[in-house]
Amino acid sequence: MGCGGSVFSGTTQGIDRSVVEQIVRQVALEYLGRPANGVSPAPELTVLASARHMHICREDMDILFGKGSELTVYKDLYQVGNFAANEKVTIIGPRSRLISNLRILGPMRKQSQIELAFTDAISLGIDAPVRLSGNIADTPGAIIMGPKGSLELKQGIIRAAIHVHMNPAEAALFGVKQGDLMKLKVGGPAGITFDKVHVRIDPTSRLNVHMDTDEANACGLHLTKDIELIK
């Protein structure tokens, strides 16, 4: 085998491609905590890792993908009505670093928002705050490019806080209310307890913890099914 860097001229380590595969790998994994005796009232717990993604508003969709364009379904997500779209954008940070193939999750929302892991944000040079989805006041922005245009997103880049979706019946079972914090204890060789899992209650929700790729990789989520949600 040859030596020296010149062997690799023209070959690059593509962070984009690897992360796309990471999305496929991790979003596809579902960790089910079933009651041991089969009769416990405890609902099944699904924990999913979200790779970085964008939520988009109508106005930004028009600019990036063309007037009147619509998101198209690449894959349905666990929460009913939500989907990973075929549409992807490129985000450009303040130091001219970029991440391409940033997937959009549908449906469209009232305001655009980009959720990055700290690994992504540090790579881009963006100081992303930890926020719950939708709470984007005074967050940083970036340049976003789509196939039909580009725009300067003024704000909306966050590191999403780990959270659990549930319906009111499940909330009653756990004895928690909207905005409470729960713990998620993940076993396995890299055991971690997430101490601040935000409770988000909606009648349409399915019980489901969302963490990001940094969190999933830190706890080795792919290595264990020993996971417990605790009040």
Added chain:
Amino acid sequence: MGCGGSVFSGTTQGIDRSVVEQIVRQVALEYLGRPANGVSPAPELTVLASARHMHICREDMDILFGKGSELTVYKDLYQVGNFAANEKVTIIGPRSRLISNLRILGPMRKQSQIELAFTDAISLGIDAPVRLSGNIADTPGAIIMGPKGSLELKQGIIRAAIHVHMNPAEAALFGVKQGDLMKLKVGGPAGITFDKVHVRIDPTSRLNVHMDTDEANACGLHLTKDIELIK
């Protein structure tokens, strides 16, 4: 601003460069837990994030950097005698993905070993097991390239388990022994408790928790000094 992917032909998202900066950023951070009253016997706790790196043996050093070559000091590390070297290699995974500028930590060891975060390992396509440093039996390998040669590392690629170095006096203070597990509770907006912090005792050690970049990014280590090591 122009639109479309062609604008970026020839421009790549360099994971290597960003991670090098991440090394500098995170290794430089020290989180000190000082006793509130200034008279407590509790030793100061330093928590450091280790970016991916290699430990190298004499034989592999000869192949990669030339017969009789030596590591040179780029920066001293927290544990006395350990240092980040100027020397770097490229690691090539089974799917022809690569990570360049993988820094070597000195001094040389009896066997080569590469410590990756899961984010790195997934990117390379390597199924790295969680191991304590030095415990590399039946771990995967990879092709390693240096400026003077390349080799096939047969084994030695791990995701290092989070661990705490301490001296015997500190171990006595905590009431722990070699191989015990402790907890590290990190506060802040992304609060996490690491439930399996391996205790490593050595007379030359300074009290110091080592985590990797996935773990540091998951808990937002850069956002808080509210950190506690618990038996």
